[in-house]
Amino acid sequence: MDEEDTENNNNNNNNNERRLMLLERELLQIEQIRQLDSEELEIEEVEHGHQSSDDDDARQFDDRTYGGASAPGGYTFNTSLASMHSYLGEVEDTHNRMAFLDGGVILNVPLFYLEGVVLFPEATLPLRVIQPNFIAAVDRALRQVEAPYTIGVVRVYRDTDDGRIRFATTGTTAEIRQYRRLEDGSINVVTRGQQRFRLKRRWIEVEGAPCGEIQIIEEDLPLRTPRDAVGQLTPLTNLSASSTSHSKLLDHDSDALSDDSFESELSLTERRLHTSALVSSYRSDLFGESTSSDDEKFMCEPEHSSLHSTNNRSDEVLPMKKVMSHRPCRGAKRVNYSLRSLRECPRAYWPNWVYQMYDSYTLAQRLSDMWKKVVGTPNMETFVRKPGLLSFHVASKIPVSESTRQELLEIDGISYRLRREIQLLENFDQIKCRSCQTLIANRSDMLVMSTDGPLGAYVNPSGYVHEIMTLLKANGLALIGVPTEEYSWFPGYAWTVAYCATCEYQMGWLFTAINKKLKPRSFWGIRSSQVADDTR
Known part of the structure; x- marks a missing residue:
């Protein structure tokens, strides 16, 4: 028994030491933030100049679409509870809803600089304000006339090269929606992201509140494919003129004459590129859309010589007759083209599929389809109609x-941000520890435990904000201490x-159900600040 007691005491001592070590690390992070107040102020000039903003209806749309009374998959936990941040206690509504500011507007506001947190428009950010300088910042926000609340x-963040603390030059305004001042002087606050801004300069006021001069970013409008990108006539007359019979089928009207001006404005090189694009577009229509995936595996070579045969000069415009002569081999599905389908050719310089690559609404549909596979099946219809949102x-x-x-926050164009997010979801498959690259979980382990989605911000009693992603399963993690329900x-x-x-850095928390009827029985909350940047 003495040996067992000794071993238990050693294990308890080791757990206590690890817990103290993690607590010291977190306190050190908080102290680093406090040191920012005494740093020399820097003025950072940034470029600006964007297009118009989204309409107010899109801005005010409620994005809580991840379930209500219960989570998907037979789980019984009410996902709306986590997004309410009830651990902060009772908070009073400010009943303030500020109108959105015009792009390019410059104003002075109190600043909150947070480590490990990136706030986006329409996202919720809870705060437990303990430090005197940030309490002064909240008081200033509550009484200011310009941009109240x-x-x-x-x-x-800390620069990995020289270890210095750096400020991001792009941030987000947050409106105080709820707050409560406690007896000890601290303030519990729930805010909501509003608009992106560029930080031009920052300072500390006499009462200690950190402030900054910011410029609201003017958001651009979603891009649409031009209406004339796909027309009813071929753009180059020599394509139709090369075949008399084909010209009769197309039945050109007087609008066809306008294509001559289009052709005359193109250089020889541009004409070759445009003709090549048209050929690719026709071949895609002939072979890609009308045959099944099995048929595509058994496509024959064309009856005549290839498109780049030695019999054809590189600068020769390919006749429409030869383009149409390429067809699938025996056994493949035949294509029945209507006159309308033959005449729907790109009228603009590039084929239609090129414009679709940057069409915000097409990208929004594609992204929403991918996002549903990650988080389940939320209602995304309104979002697809508002690509910026x-x-x-x-x-x-x-x-x-x-x-x-x-x-992502710093990307200005809606289409470019959507394309980057699609790329991230295509490459996102594993979650690894930032310090040692240990595999923690896979994409299939993602779990939605809040109406705010699989990742959200939460604040602890010490005022430190953590952004965590929730997982059903995780690997390579060890636990410290006993479970507690407090806060x-x-x-x-x-x-x-x-x-x-492996590296003994804090990755997050294990949450275990106290009520036997709650499902899931347990899940993990992993800090996004400790996740490896393993994206391309």
Whole structure:
């Protein structure tokens, strides 16, 4: 018995030491933030100049689409509880809804600089304000006339090269929606992201409140494919003129004469590129859309010589007759073309599929389809109609590292942000520890435990904000201490600190159900700041 007692005491001592070590690390991070107040102020000039903003209806749309009374998959946990941040206690509504500011507007607001947090428009950010300087910042926001109840949120990080603390130059304004002042002087606050801004300069006021001069970013409009990108006539007359019979089939009207002016404005090189694009477009129509995937495996060579035969000069325009002569071999499905389908050719310089690559609404549909596979089947119809809103919605919840999410925040064009998010979802497959690259979980382990989505921000009693992604399963993690229900972000679940078993950095928490009827019985919350930036 003495040996067992000794071993248990040693294990308890080791657990206590690890817990103290993790606590010291977190306190060190908080102290680093406090040191920012005494740093020399820097003025950073940034470029600006964008297009018009989205309409107010899109901005005010409620993005809570991940379930109501219960989570999917037979789970019984009420996912709306986590998004209410009930652990903060009772908070009073400010009943303030500020109108959105015009792009390019410059104003002074109190600043909150947070480590490990990237706030996006329409995302919720809870705060437990303990430090005197940030309490002064909240008080200033509550009484200011210009942009009342508004603060600026900026990500702060430590440079890996020289170890210095850096401020991001792109942040998001946050409107204080709820708050409560406690007896000890601290303030519990629930804010909501509003508009992106560029940080031009920052300073500390006499009462200690950190402030900054910001410029609201003017958001661009979603891009649409031009109406004339696909027309009813071929753009080059020599394509139709090369075959008399084909010319009769197309039945050109007087509008066809206008194509001569289009052709005359093209150089020889441009004409070759455009003709080549048309040929590719016709071949795609002939072979790609009308045959099944099995048929595509058994396509024959054309009856005549190839498109790039030695009999044809490189600068020769390919006749339509030869383009139409390429057809599938025996056994493949035959194509029945109507006159309309033959006449629907690109009228613009590039084929239609090129424009679709940057069509915001096409990209929004594609992204929403991919996002449904990650988080289940939320209602995304309204988001697809508002591509700008969808791009912020996914960016605020996509389970990637904070540096990658900051990159998304800094992208100005809606189409470019949507394309980047599609790329991230295509490459997103594994979650690894940032420090040692240990595999923690796979994409299939993602779990939605909040109406805010698979990733959300939560604040602990010390005022430190954590953005965590929820997982049903995780590997390579060890636990410290016993489960506790105190200040739990997920009502009905007790939490235990989890750290990487390889490098012993804190990765997050294990949440275990207290009520036997709650499902899932347990899940993990992984800090996004500790996730490896393993994206391309």
